[in-house]
Every structure is written in structure tokens, then in C-alpha cells.
Amino acid sequence: NAGVTQTPKFQVLKTGQSMTLQCAQDMNHNSMYWYRQDPGMGLRLIYYSASEGTTDKGEVPNGYNVSRLNKREFSLRLESAAPSQTSVYFCATTVAGGPVVEQYFGPGTRLTVT
Amino acid sequence: DAKTTQPTSMDCAEGRAANLPCNHSTISGNEYVYWYRQIHSQGPQYIIHGLKNNETNEMASLIITEDRKSSTLILPHATLRDTAVYYCIVPSGDTGRRALTFGSGTRLQVQP
Numbered sequence: 001n002a003g004v005t006q007t008p009k010f011q012v013l014k015t016g017q018s019m020t021l022q023c024a025q026d027m028n029h030n031s032m033y034w035y036r037q038d039p040g041m042g043l044r045l046i047y048y049s050a051s052e053g054t055t056d057k058g059e060v061p062n063g064y065n066v067s068r069l070n071k072r073e074f075s076l077r078l079e080s081a082a083p084s085q086t087s088v089y090f091c092a093t094t095v096a097g098g099p100v101v102e103q104y105f106g107p108g109t110r111l112t113v114t
Numbered sequence: 115d116a117k118t119t120q121p122t123s124m125d126c127a128e129g130r131a132a133n134l135p136c137n138h139s140t141i142s143g144n145e146y147v148y149w150y151r152q153i154h155s156q157g158p159q160y161i162i163h164g165l166k167n168n169e170t171n172e173m174a175s176l177i178i179t180e181d182r183k184s185s186t187l188i189l190p191h192a193t194l195r196d197t198a199v200y201y202c203i204v205p206s207g208d209t210g211r212r213a214l215t216f217g218s219g220t221r222l223q224v225q226p
């Protein structure tokens with residue numbers, strides 16, 4: 001039971017390059033999230049997927065796209081990376097339904113855009 | 115999400131109780147209080163949550179005031195491994211989105 005896994009762990013991109021961050025979970029959770037965390041700051045929500053087949057924007061969606069490939073996988077794509085997207089990216093999951101919001105986080109992807 | 119206010123940083127001696135306060139004066143009646151922590155840039159880790167009653171689990175205790183405008187997370191016997199940033203979060207009642215809003219949290223340094 002791996003929980004929430006993210007690949008890659010580290011990535012360096014040049015401005016304008018594209019890449020996809022992968023997230024997978026084996027917890028059978030319906031909802032999945034992508035957050036970013038800039039140095040010294042709290043996490044900010046980029047996109048979320050309440051269930052398979054649905055995605056919605058969070059606080060800071062500009063410059064990103066997402067795909068909920070199936071129940072297990074939720075990917076985040078940077079089409080044209082910018083230095084402002086240098087950050088640590090966390091994927092999270094939670095069960096659906098009810099008021100309780102206990103989220104499970106992956107280990108993060110550390111992205112540097114030069 | 116209801117706004118929360120936490121001290122920027124706190125110190126605690128190893129083996130002593132760490133008491134981390136949080137103000138959430140705009141909390142609504144059906145909103146829970148959640149605590150997460152983040153150890154050295156790892157993914158945040160859920161600690162505990164509560165609505166109105168005090169709660170305890172294997173990691174911590176949560177004390178919520180009767181008017182629910184503030185709460186305290188208690189780590190009863192802090193260890194060096196408890197050094198982390200602790201986030202107090204009150205998610206909105208938007209159960210469809212169910213995302214968390216992380217502020218800056220409290221940086222707890224446990225001293226040997």
C-alpha cells in the first residue's frame with residue numbers, strides 16, 4: 001500500500017519547456033488535488049478533481065492543465081514553464097462525501113525553472 | 115474558509131507539552147477545525163480534527179473553546195521529531211470541493 005506517489009521527485013526545466021507531473025493513489029479515493037508551495041509559504045490549490053471525469057480550478061490555475069486519467073491517476077501539465085512556476089508541487093487525495101476533510105499527501109515534486 | 119490566526123513560531127523543550135494556539139473567530143456552526151503538520155518540506159500530515167468537543171488521538175489532543183472561536187493543539191510530550199510547521203485549518207462548508215487552505219502556520223522548534 002504505497003498511498004500517494006508522485007513522479008518525478010526533482011525536475012529542472014528551462015523557460016518555455018513543457019512537462020507533466022504524475023500522481024497516483026492506491027487508496028481508492030474519489031477526490032484528488034494539486035497544490036503548490038513556494039518557499040516559506042503555505043500550500044495553494046491549483047486544480048482539483050472531485051471524482052473521475054471531473055476537474056475544476058483552484059486558487060492559482062493559470063499556466064497549468066490537469067487530466068484525471070482514471071480513479072487512480074491525476075496529472076498536472078505545464079505547457080510552457082516559467083520561472084514563477086518554480087515551486088514544490090504536492091498531490092493529495094481524500095474520500096468523497098461528508099464534511100470531514102482528511103487529506104493524504106504525496107512526497108512532492110521539486111521543480112526549478114531557469 | 116474561515117480565517118485562522120496562529121503565532122509565527124514557538125519553541126518547546128523536549129519532553130514537555132507543546133501547546134499551539136489558533137484563533138478562528140469567524141467559524142460557522144458546521145465547520146470543523148483541522149490540524150496538519152509539515153516536517154521539513156515533506157507532504158503535510160493530518161493530525162486531528164474536531165467540531166465542538168475536545169478530541170484526542172495517538173498523536174495529539176485538540177481543545178476547542180466553548181464558543182468555538184479558538185482552539186489549542188497539544189502535543190503532550192514533544193520530541194525532536196515533532197519539529198515542524200503546524201497548520202490550523204477551517205475548511206469551508208463547500209463539501210463538493212473539500213480543499214484545504216493553508217496559511218503560514220506555526221513553526222514549532224523542539225529544543226533538546
